[in-house]
Amino acid sequence: MSDKLSFLVFGAGSVGSVFGWRIQVGGGNVSVVCRSNYEAVKKSGLNINSDQHGKHIFTPNNVYSSAKEAVANGEEYDYVLVCTKVLPSYGDPAVALKPIIKSNKTSIILIQNGIGIEEPYAREFPGNPVIPAAAFLDSKQLKDGTIEHGNHARLTFGLYTDGVLERDEEYKKCGESALKAFDKILISGSVGSTIEEHLQRSRWFKLIFNASLNPISVLSGQYSANELVKNPGTRELVKKAMIEIIKAGEAVTGGPLDDKVPGSDLPDQFVKYTETRTTTIIPSMLQDYMNKKPMEHEVILKIPIEKAKAAGVEVPILETLYELLVMNEKKNLQ
Amino acid sequence: MSDKLSFLVFGAGSVGSVFGWRIQVGGGNVSVVCRSNYEAVKKSGLNINSDQHGKHIFTPNNVYSSAKEAVANGEEYDYVLVCTKVLPSYGDPAVALKPIIKSNKTSIILIQNGIGIEEPYAREFPGNPVIPAAAFLDSKQLKDGTIEHGNHARLTFGLYTDGVLERDEEYKKCGESALKAFDKILISGSVGSTIEEHLQRSRWFKLIFNASLNPISVLSGQYSANELVKNPGTRELVKKAMIEIIKAGEAVTGGPLDDKVPGSDLPDQFVKYTETRTTTIIPSMLQDYMNKKPMEHEVILKIPIEKAKAAGVEVPILETLYELLVMNEKKNLQ
Structure with a gap:
């Protein structure tokens, strides 16, 4: 078994692909769940043309077409990076992660826009560290599996402690160490990383x-x-x-x-x-x-x-x- | 020469046609200036299907295609009813009336939507009574010259006295008598008429x-x-x-x-x-x-x-x- 930290990028679009790529470069084991671009990524990986880092092909450790498939061999991830669009009118966003989260080991990192996005996850997975992030980068998927990236990538993140449930000491302790390990690997992958108390x-x-x-x-x-x-x-x-x-x-x-x-x-x-x-x-x-x-x-x-x-x-x-x-x-x- | 009051409806669309028609019924001499529907109205008059009054053909005393044509034989109108759309970004709306207004005899009745519509007329024709009106009716031009009218027609109007210029006694006196004569002819034509001080x-x-x-x-x-x-x-x-x-x-x-x-x-x-x-x-x-x-x-x-x-x-x-x-x-x- 690898002693690398394991990451699952849930939604490998323009944002998830860039961060997944940099985390792999930084030393992580990175698998991805794709939807519309699954066939292209499965076949040829992610072609990323980055102003910051040059042209690269990011080959994820595994490419899956669904959450279920991502855990079919008993995998348990240290981090799930949720990079999908947030559309609560179409149903509880946290439900999609249910097959993936098996214990409190997995931290849930939300790289998404908007406000109030953490609450459904905190409700559904009360013991798992929920880590909202604010991403600052220019990136665009030109066609399935082909990504254009600008000259910077920055992630500001912090542990979600308010919300619907009281957060106990154990949660905070796990959360803090998850933040630190995540920060370390981002820095290794040349991503500007900031742990922010007032996220x-x-x-x-x-x-x-x-x-x-x-x-x-x-x-x-x-x-x-x-x-x-x-x-x-x-x-x-x-x-x-x-x-x-x-x-x-x-x-x-x-x-x-x-x-x-x-x-x-x-x-x-x-x-x-x-x-x-x-x-x-x-x-x-x-x-x-x-x-x-x-x-x-x-x-x-x-x-x-x-x-x-x-x-x-x-x-x-x-x-x-x-x-x-x-x-x-x-x-x-x- | 007729002793009837003379009216020029400037813009015989769905609103101008209904009021012009009722004023003619009420005893006025009513000519119209048409734009897009000129050919149809010149040929067959205005076909009005009214829930209130039944089906009628309103044949204006004269049908003109422009302001200039409306005064080519030296006509001077007692009232001009301005029923066009108000589009000040396309130029001063009052300019269109310049050929028509020859003396202070003519009152300018503005049957139009919006606020601040009187100012250009008061500036351009300082001696002429400017009478803004609020029209309450359902009407629609189905095709050129064919009008559908609902079950009511009401006009609330008053003399414009504020604005850019001081209004002297003479203006007010002329204005008041113009209001009264207009009110009388509307009532004769079965239009709900209200002279309103706080127009x-x-x-x-x-x-x-x-x-x-x-x-x-x-x-x-x-x-x-x-x-x-x-x-x-x-x-x-x-x-x-x-x-x-x-x-x-x-x-x-x-x-x-x-x-x-x-x-x-x-x-x-x-x-x-x-x-x-x-x-x-x-x-x-x-x-x-x-x-x-x-x-x-x-x-x-x-x-x-x-x-x-x-x-x-x-x-x-x-x-x-x-x-x-x-x-x-x-x-x-x-």
Whole structure:
């Protein structure tokens, strides 16, 4: 038996593939569960063209087509990296992991967008460390099994301790050591790694972009993020939506969303960053909309709206975007 | 020379045709300026199928294809009824009337949606009574020259006295007598007629529907008003948008928008009225959008938003709808 740590990447799309690859490079035993790209990955692995690391083929230790298959030979993983889209309206997301999680040994790392994503896992697997992460990288699956990656990859993560259940000392102890081992292997694989106590702040920080430019790119009639921040009217709208998210995030998490930049300066920073980008940024919701796929509006808008209101923050722009988005999706998926 | 009052309906679409017809029945001499439906109306008049009055052919005294043609024989009208769409982004709307207005004799009646529509006319024709009106009727042009009309037609109107210029006694005196003569002929033509001192309140009242259901019907992905109020999420959004309009209208006009129903009850009343309608209501903006025509977002959203903010009322939902609508139109008209 190998003394390597074992990882299962659940959802080997553009994000899961890059992190899985770097973890393998860093010394992990990395298997993947694929859905739409299974045939391609099984046959030829993942072809990754990375600005940061050059052209490589990432050959996972095993390629599976389902959770069940991934444990058919009695495997038990140290870490499951959940990299799928979060669509709670289609059912409890944690159910998909049920075949995989056999004991408290396995840590569940959620590399996903949105807010409130941990609760279903904490409910379903109360003894397993749940580790939400905020990923910062540019990556794109050009076609099944072919990934383009930009010049950086960073992961900020922390142990989920709040939520529906009381977390005991044992949970925290296991969790802390899982964080450390994960941090170590990421660093070995040249991924920027940060263990963050206030992880929810990082998640709300990511939401500043995701809950504003994502829905507006769809609802404005399909414009790129670059176009939206160039046009004065939508630039202001984007900034106003960002202010709602920042105020909500600060109230919900009880602190600033960024250590260095004050909340009031963040919208300008995000908008200017987007403006100076030379590549066209098609937000993920617009990609999904154009591909007639469900969008992640529940964890990116609905749950944040609920949490904002519970914390006493009004978010009328986000509410408007959410309701319009749901109706558009209904027609789009017909 | 006839001693009948003379009317020129500028824009004989579904609204202008019904009022022009009833004014002729009421004893007026009614000519029309047509655009897209000129050939049909010139040849066969306007075929109106009215639930209220039965089937009739309205044959205008004269049918013209332009403002210039309408005054080619030296005509001077007592009233010009402006029934065109209001699209200030395409240029000053008052300019179109320049050939028609020769002296202060002519009153300008604006049967149009939105807020702030009087200002261009008051600026261009400072001596002519400007009479904004709020029309309440169901009517639709099925094809060029063929109009369907429901079971009622009501016009609320008043003299425009605020705005960019000081209004002197002479203006008010002329205006008052123009209002009275207009009221009389409407009543003779079986149109519900109300001279309203606080006319701006009636205009904001109409806006409760127009600035909420109109843009939301486009931005939600093309749903009828009936569908929007049936779906719980958009029903709430529509009501929240209505609350913004009501608060803004009350602040701008300095009084309640309805004499009987308090502002806080109006959203429910509008929504319930829409819900119980058995016919499908396609708001005018959605009709325009589907026909790839410009929408009246300036007078229905932009100017009301500016006036709301000047009166200290925040309208984040309306601002969101406006910016999204402008971007959608840009793409739609490409």
